[in-house]
Amino acid sequence: MKNISLAAGLGLFFTAAFFLMALFAPLIAPYGMAEVVGGVWEPASDKFLLGTDSIGRDLLSRLIYGGRTTIFIATAATLLSFSLGSVLGFLAAVMGGWVDQALSRFVDLLMSIPSLIFALVVLSVMPVTVFVLILVMGLLDATRVYRLARAVAVDINVMDYVEAATLRGEGRVWIIFREILPNALSPLVAEMGLRFIFMVLFVSTLSFLGLGVQPPQADWGGIVKENAEGIVYGIGAALWPAVAIATLAISVNLVADWVLNRTTSLKGGRG
């Protein structure tokens, strides 16, 4: 941790700040999430640091609670997509043959449908709960992770050390988790940073379209939707969630870069 670069430090700081904010939202937020405390679109003041929203709720509090929802959904969906996608990808690479064919063609099929449309169709026929949202987003994104994991694992699978493990008589579980996974971690971690941000954007998009998080529950996409009309009158309330998303995206990727550098130098790579 000593020779940490400025970029990585900033990234770590902001990422940590966002996650802590999400975790302790009720303690930090000055007002309740759905509490109407003032007039419509009041400007920033001592009372309301970022002003109020379209129906007079404190915007800062909405943002903090919205971050909690958005980050929670994005994190859970990312974890789901990575555990599912990478394990299936590794399995396809190790097994080869018809298992690989079946999984890969199924994934191709899913990927050939634009994921936003697919999600819209699924969510319009299913009850929109947080659980369903996470499930749909995680499954759709698992296809991307599967592709990457399979490609990386196919390369690793032909290494002599994997052959040595096979000849020793090791089972698939050992080969996947002990031989392949540690060596595939670097590209996966890098991808994880990116995927997490796509998840944030995805859930925000869904909410903006009205099929994501349902009001009065706050989330960043929802806040944009609620305050979008204000832009016409020169009210910037809808821009704050965008600022939050951009800051989070940059800092998470700085952290991913930092982790990547550290892990590659472990095997003697060029830091």
Next chain:
Amino acid sequence: MSEPLLKVRDLKIGATVYPPGQKPHDIEIVHGVSFDLQPGKVLGLIGESGAGKSTIGLASMAYGRGGVRITGGEVWVNGRDILQTSAGDVKRLRGGEVTYVSQSAAASFNPAKRILEQVVEAAVRHGKLSRKQAEAKAILLFEKLGLPDPANIGKRYPHQVSGGQLQRCMTALALCPDPDLVVFDEPTTALDVTTQIDVLMAIKEAIRDTGVAAIYITHDLAVVAQVSDDIMVLKMGETVEYGPTDQIINAPREEYTQALVSVRSIQHEEKAPTPDPVLRVSGVTARYRGLSFDVLKDVSVDVHPGQTLAVVGESGSGKSTLARAITGLLPPSAGRIEFAGRTLSPDQPSRSKEDLRELQMIYQIADVAMNPRQTVGTIIGRPLEFYFGLRGAEKRKRIKELLDEIEMGDGFIDRYPAELSGGQKQRVCIARALAANPKLIICDEVTSALDPLVADGILKLLLNLQKIEDVSYLFITHDLATVRSIADSIAVMYQGAVVRYGPKSEVLAPPFDDYTDLLLSSVPEMRLGWLEEVIATRKMESAGN
């Protein structure tokens, strides 16, 4: 004495290293090397990997590869210091006055362009010849280098000619702009022995006929002795010995040079075959899926307990495929494999744990044979845990014993493979194989990626371990010097079939069949004039031509 073409004075070269867990820092890799090269002469640079020989060769083009920087000294070419000259002048120098032939021609040619186009490029770009003249010259060079159909071979793409031919095309490429100096960087190392001598002879004649000066870089003293006038022996970026070839070969002064000259002089008494071989391969035939021909044809060999069978052949002869058939990775289409009195099932997944344990394997490239994310302790400890259920202190004790056996201390137990040298890595792989307490170890070219002195150490270790553990080896190699030092019996393979098989003394004694003769005569010998003798007397053309 006339002014030398190339004059190197106190050359120092540095690089930045990135050790794991430490701050990057600068190190010096060449510490003040000086030499002269007269026009038309050949200087051999020889040393182990890391000796700085390629780096010095490239410095004569004022070039540092992969973050390497020339930090001091002078390099004079044709009367000017090229480290001080202008960028435009360096451009004229590279590819014009000094050209370069790399180890892997296959990786150096652009696969999307025809050979001729690439061969004439430098001469045309430097304005030395018109395209027409350059093409005529290239065809002349193809002819001189002994390439078949010189008028048309340039119209082919790089993948359409063999490795040996491509290496000659690269020599033509280097000679086409009429340079004053050519740097040959291990030009024959990647080739089969039988192909190597043809390419070597072609290079030697081309150098003689064109009167070009050359730096010839290699790790094989016997090879460099055939082509160079002077030899410089390097070690860790320093000159060990520098003198005429005759003196270096016949009267080396330094201890290190003497060791290089006398390498591979291990003596191994052949043991008599026993009635019960530990491995009996009978009539094995195999092919890869999608191929229309058999890669192994009716192969039958025995390995006796506590003895070594060497399987010799060029690349493509099927020797590694034999190992895959025995280990069950490529189930044979016909034939039987008996091991320790039982018949082995043809495919690996259906073999018992006992079968797997008693048949271990060591690979050519130790780097990729060990998981870079596991420590030495994990690598060696896993077979102990997997086969014998050893845990905790008991396991650690056995790992330490094994590390002792391979002559490495227990200080290595928590290191990662990246922190080991090439020889140490191979030793760890040997320890991993030994940990299973096997009856037979298949060694697939285990010394060919190593420097001669390191390889020597590994062979000695293997012989020693054979005495202690009474393990048998199936030793796959293309190197006959290795075979002489460790085998009890030998199988010579050619195009998937065993062409000669028997005890070492019989296989290596005349009368020879044509292929064995070619193979035996192609092993470079450490004496002057050997190359010409071989070319004049051999019976069969190498397949790689």
